[in-house]
Amino acid sequence: MDDLDLIRDRAGTVGFAPPERLAPARERLLAAARGERPQRSRRWFWAAGASIGLAAAITAVVALAPAEQVGLGVGVANADPVRVLTEAASAALQVPAKAPRPDQFLYVKTEYPGHHTREIWLSVDGTRDGLLGKDTKFPGCRDGKAAMYGTNDPKKEGSLEDCTPSPAYRTDLPTTADAMLAYLNTHHSGEKGDTNAMGKDVLVLADEQALPPETYAALFQAAAKVPGLEALDHVTDGAGRPGVGITWTNPADPPGFKGIVLVFDAKTHQFLGTEDSAVTVKTFVDEAGQRP
Incomplete structure (x- = not known):
């Protein structure tokens, strides 16, 4: 492994600080390197120990920046799936609540790999x-x-x-985590204990349905209570947008089985779609066929 390999390996693990943070951090690092060391030691640092020094320097510079500025959040290594879903619920509650008119339509545009798109207009009532x-x-x-x-x-x-x-706009669903979990368990599409089916049921409600903010929040909070949660780092949705993935593991699944993966923005925690699809537009319009 050469110097660049070490850099790539370390950078892929911890990420880079933004430029405005790198300059002062770099100066502090270089100042420390220029401290009261014998000339021989400095030569060793930059020559014989260059590989170790470069990797350590990258780590030091990154560590000097606050985590939220370097991306050391839920979208990097060891993301906590419960935290991801809990913060997704909090983000859902921040969305302005404006109920559509009964005569309107929910317009959803979904993008898939290969630049394929799907547009659908669903009656609000x-x-x-x-x-x-x-x-x-x-x-x-x-x-x-x-x-x-x-x-x-x-x-x-x-x-x-x-x-x-x-109706595309669902006002009949629970608004608390426990009640929503009970609803999902009662109306799930798979057999009892099929967590992948539960994930699909969550997707159906989060995807081409419209829910009041408190119902969206309850949906993600309920999902956080489902056994077998797993977070996948550095995934992308169907449109190539980066995020953190949430999936459900089931002991009964065959080796190598990969269930549905819901993708959330690593910073805003907004639901993006799945690894194979991306909800890029979701809003209300007045007529079927009308685009916003």
Whole structure:
């Protein structure tokens, strides 16, 4: 391993301080190196011991900067998954709470690797026809009836069937961690104890649904109570944005199995998406097909 390898290895572990912090830290470091040392010792420091000295210098400069300025937070080594989710809950509570009108639509733009995108418009109260992409309709449920679209059967196309509204803006969900955990356990999509399925259920609510801030907070707080939590450092979402990943491990999973990974911004703790998807726009609009 040469000097550059040592630098890369150490920098990848602890990160770099911002430029404004590096200058005074570097001066202090060099001043210390120029202290009352015999000439031979200085030569050893810069020559025979250059590899060790450079790596130590990097560590010293980084250590002189406050952790929040060098990125030594939840997005680097040994992130605590409970802390990540707890801070995500706190961040959710800071979002201004403005309920949409019932006649509006939730617009969500999701990006995937390879520059693929998905756009969807979902009825806030579930009674109006939504839209996926340019021409795929989602039927709204009005008076207990919804039109049938995309049946490939001209006789059935547009005919009515029984339904229950599925609002995109959920005001019916718990607002405390314990109640939300009980809800997730009751409505989970997998078998009992399937933590990966629980992760998917959390994703469904955090992804293409809109929740009041206190419900978002309860969702992440409840997720923090699920057994088998694991934090993954230095991950990226589907759009390449860096963050910290949260996944759930299950003892019954086969070797090498990788479950769903939720990605949060390492500094703001905002939910970004997954390793395979990225929610880049999420807002309310007045019509299906309208972009903000």
